[in-house]
Amino acid sequence: MNPLQSSYNEHQLSGRYICNSHIEPLLSAYNTSIIGNSEAGLPIHRIRIGTGKTKVLMWSQMHGNESTTTKSVFDLLRYLQSDKSLRETLQLSIIPILNPDGAKAYTRFNANQVDLNRDAIDLCQAESRILRKEFDEFSPDYAFNLHDQRTIFGVEAKPATLSLLAPAFDKERSFNDCRTKAAQLAASVFQGLQSSSIASQIGRFDDQFNPNCVGDAFQSLGVPTLLIEAGHFQDDYHREQTRMFVFNAYILALQAIATSTFADVSIYHSIPENRKIFFDYLLRNVRYVDHGNEKTADIGLQYKEVLNRNLIEFYAVFAASGDLSDAHGHIEPNCENLEPFSFKIEESAQNLLKSLNL
Ligand SMILES: [Zn+2]
Numbered sequence: 001m002n003p004l005q006s007s008y009n010e011h012q013l014s015g016r017y018i019c020n021s022h023i024e025p026l027l028s029a030y031n032t033s034i035i036g037n038s039e040a041g042l043p044i045h046r047i048r049i050g051t052g053k054t055k056v057l058m059w060s061q062m063h064g065n066e067s068t069t070t071k072s073v074f075d076l077l078r079y080l081q082s083d084k085s086l087r088e089t090l091q092l093s094i095i096p097i098l099n100p101d102g103a104k105a106y107t108r109f110n111a112n113q114v115d116l117n118r119d120a121i122d123l124c125q126a127e128s129r130i131l132r133k134e135f136d137e138f139s140p141d142y143a144f145n146l147h148d149q150r151t152i153f154g155v156e157a158k159p160a161t162l163s164l165l166a167p168a169f170d171k172e173r174s175f176n177d178c179r180t181k182a183a184q185l186a187a188s189v190f191q192g193l194q195s196s197s198i199a200s201q202i203g204r205f206d207d208q209f210n211p212n213c214v215g216d217a218f219q220s221l222g223v224p225t226l227l228i229e230a231g232h233f234q235d236d237y238h239r240e241q242t243r244m245f246v247f248n249a250y251i252l253a254l255q256a257i258a259t260s261t262f263a264d265v266s267i268y269h270s271i272p273e274n275r276k277i278f279f280d281y282l283l284r285n286v287r288y289v290d291h292g293n294e295k296t297a298d299i300g301l302q303y304k305e306v307l308n309r310n311l312i313e314f315y316a317v318f319a320a321s322g323d324l325s326d327a328h329g330h331i332e333p334n335c336e337n338l339e340p341f342s343f344k345i346e347e348s349a350q351n352l353l354k355s356l357n358l
Helices: 020-029 068-080 084-089 100-105 126-138 177-195 214-220 240-259 265-270 349-355
Strands: 031-037 043-049 054-060 090-095 142-148 153-155 162-165 202-204 225-230 278-290 293-308 311-322 328-331
Touching: 020 043, 020 068, 020 100, 031 126, 043 068, 043 126, 054 068, 054 126, 054 240, 068 090, 068 142, 068 225, 068 240, 084 090, 084 240, 090 126, 090 240, 126 214, 142 177, 142 214, 142 240, 153 202, 162 177, 162 240, 177 202, 177 214, 177 225, 177 240, 177 265, 214 225, 225 240, 278 311, 278 349, 293 349, 311 349
Parallel strands: 054 090, 054 142, 142 225, 162 202, 278 328
Antiparallel strands: 031 043, 043 090, 162 225, 278 293, 293 311
16 A cells, blocks of 8 residues: 555644644644534534545544544545545545543543443433534445554554454344445455554454444444554554554545445454453563562553643553463563562552663
8 A cells, every 4th residue: 555654644743632722723724614512612623525426424532532543534634635536536524523522631531421432322412412413414425433442452462553343233243234344444454454564463343232332323324334443553652653554544444435445354354353461561570578478470550641731641550460471561571580579569560660660
């Protein structure tokens, strides 16, 4: 695939903290409307681009702290300026930040602490109703549901940098024409990225049916819906590399739609399932003293993401200890030669890292 590179990067967006105040200065370059307000009164923006017959609805940051796919949306918008053929074949409606309150507070939830991805049936939140109205009025041929996933997900022994899913539309998780089309779309992305450095870092997300989830709901309504989850890439906690792979995933999916050239559904089923197998740190063979006895354990630490003055800071906290031989760490030092620790591991993740010079 060709447009792999960062030449389309929207440089005004970077890092993990992306909210309305970051994207609003960029909007005047595009055909933008405010399609409603969030529960706390912030505008929800929509961008339309393209004049083609085939319509694609995309929404990002329905979970406020999942900003990678939003950065990639703006990279895509820059790219589309140069791709007349895609613009003339497709018509895109993009909601870059569906949950501006959650984005501002850097939380998954909206201002009422509701998970919008569990509100597809009740539609009890303004943001959910706005998305549903856009879905009904725009009447898309395809829908892209865009998220970030945590660093805990892996594909075999590697981090899951991308996860894809054609959500189920029934409890039996069966495949009708609509879901098959979504699966073929995912397969096209997977196949297109086989020549990239994340060929073995793409997972298939769990397809348990939940009608309260928006992807499942839209799939049930007969619109092929693709879930894209941006995940961890080696040493890329700000997800600037991942952002590029997501951008490429968008292009691959849109090209497949525009040319009606889809990969075979069997490729979708061959995508390995992603699993919760990673810690941010997995400290192997840590010796520690417990009630006067020396013991050895593996210790898993997980980063907590904290918003501090417009920046996201990462604090390691204790997540698990014991025999973690089946798990992996994005950083995995062997601690067997260190003096035994005497402090309480559960309370001392930071001390532990300090003594390891990490
Ligand atoms: Zn999410």
